[in-house]
Amino acid sequence: MSHWSKIVRRKLTGLAIGLYTFNALPIGERADALWEHGAFIVASDHPEGRSAWYTFADYYVEVLMVGEEQRIAEVVPFYTGPRLERMLSVIALDKL
Secondary structure, eight states: OOOOHHHEEEEEESSSOOOHHHHSSSHHHHHHHHHHEEEEEEEETTTTTEEEEEEEEEEEEEEEETTTTTTTEEEEEEEESHHHHHHHSOOOOOOO
């Protein structure tokens, strides 16, 4: 674990981590932080694989899994844009 990652990990225990700081972490550390501190929203299958969306701090995170083994290919934070539109399109609003 890099010096930078250790500093960020210490921040995760007590403070919300910003989107740009989160995105600067290696993908494995982003995933670990998300599993520990994020909240699951919804998941969906699509031609590229499977996406799972989470809330984390004041933004959302999409985890893209590919292949039969569901390997994590991307852990991407976002506020708006196409990822938000995809996430909202799979939420069953009538079931809320």
